[in-house]
Amino acid sequence: MGWDCSLVNTILKVSGCVATTNIRLVGFKHKLKLLGEILNTPFPEPTEMDWELLKSCIKSSAIFLLTEADAVFTTLIASxxxxxxxxxxxxxxxFIDEAGCVTETDTLIPYKDNHVHLIKAGDPEQLGPPCMSANMKYGMGRRVNALSEQHRLSTLERFREIGLPYWIIPEQCRIEPGGFDMQIELLYDEIRYHRTDILSPEAFWFEK
Structure with a gap:
């Protein structure tokens, strides 16, 4: 994702400050014409009114683009x-990524309708969600994960325990051969092979 799909870059594309070939974004330009005129017009000494108009246009443009988007990538709290x-x-x-380190209450944050499908993806063996307080510390000053026992099982593991449908990828796709051997021995009985044993990174290079 990164900068190319960020909200800021999308606003710049629609306003004409950044080139785009996306047909939908090009079609939005006439609806956000005022913002394009402001951003593409030099203001040697912008007044307070100019700044207020710019902020208002950016906010309304952002809301418009987010409302029209097919998908929005955000953190749970920012949703x-x-x-x-x-x-x-x-x-x-x-879709909730890294669901292995998310609390069950956090997964409810974006919900507004019970009919929305929920799909979680993550690693149930990774460290659980930290729940710490600045008021609880060890003697040397380190904070205490006071609720670690309550979150001993991730939401992914709880879903499996109560019988909800799940799918396990039986392959390791991210780490070079040898770099994941110890973890497989200790934690990952269900992983059968490394995709990186079959496809090297060079297989994904294409010449123009």
Whole structure:
């Protein structure tokens, strides 16, 4: 994802400050014409009114783009933003990545409708979600994960325990051969082979 799909870059594309070949974004340009005119017009000494107009245009443009988007990538807590209200009203599915270190209550944050599909992806063997308080520390000053026992099982493991459908990828796709051997011996009985044994990184290079 990164910068190319960020909200800021999308606003710059629609306003004409950054080139784009995305047909939908090009089609939005006439709806956000005022923002394009402001951003593409030099202001030697912008007044307070100019700044207020610019901020208002950026905010309305951001809300418009988020509402029209097919998908929005955000953190769980940021999904409560007022800017996303219209998008949340029409979304059909929630995908939560790194769900192995998310609390069950956190997964409920983006919900507004019980009919929305929820899909979680992650590693149930990774470290669980930290729940710490600045008021609870060890003698040397390190914070205590006071609720570690309550979150001993990740939400992914709880889903498996209560019988919800799940799918396990039986291959390791991210680490070079040898770099994951100890983890497989200790934690990952269900992983049968390394994809990196079959496909080297060079296999994904293409010449123009």
């Amino acid at each position: 409560t933003s007022k800017w996303l209200r219209d998008f949340l009203d029409r979304m059909r599915a929630i």
